[in-house]
Amino acid sequence: MTKKFIIVIILSTLVLKLSAQQVSKPDSLPAFIGHFNVNKVVLEVYKIDSAQVNGIDQTDRYRKASAAIILYTQSNYPDTLMTVIMPGEDSESWGQLRKVNERPLQTPKSSHSISSIQFLWAFTNTVDGLSGKAMVSIERETWDNNTFVVSNIKGNNGINCKFNCIQLKSKLQHNR
Secondary structure, eight states, X not given: OOHHHHHHHHHHHHHHHHHHHHHTOTTSHHHHHTTSOTTEEEEEEEEEEEEEETTEEOHHHHHHTTOXXXXXXXTTEEEEEEEEEEGGGXXXXXXXXXXXXXXXXXXXXXXXXXXXXXXXXXXXXXTTOOEEEEEEEEEEEEETTEEEEEEEEEETTSOEEEEEEEEEEEOOOSOO
16 A cells, blocks of 8 residues: 555544544534434523532533533424433433513624523423422623523522523524
């Protein structure tokens, strides 16, 4: 074999390995969406970048678990649902959104926009089967084409979470 042929084979192998790593990256959009069945339509995906639970920093745990907040619909269910999914721990809290209130907020620059969504979330945990309700506020701040999200979840079970997220996908129709 010639040196050129060997180099081409080595480079091809490296490209295939890098491509496989990118597809299987646990906190990528395809990985998050891959956890859903075919009857679900993903509307928005927010990758959790930092997390506080009852005031305690849980960032490392949520990052290691590739955590995300996902808004979606199901073909057999008329309402929008939300899940806080942690594929690395094989757990999620999911449930229906009620009393959704969305409003744009004033911004000084045209390349910058802020919107706020508030709703009641009726959730169920897959790990312990516990159910409850939570008030959720999501504030989206967009600079050029990057959207950053702060989500506050105040549960009736005494659990309060604050997540700083990066929006990976937005397909939500905001005229509910």
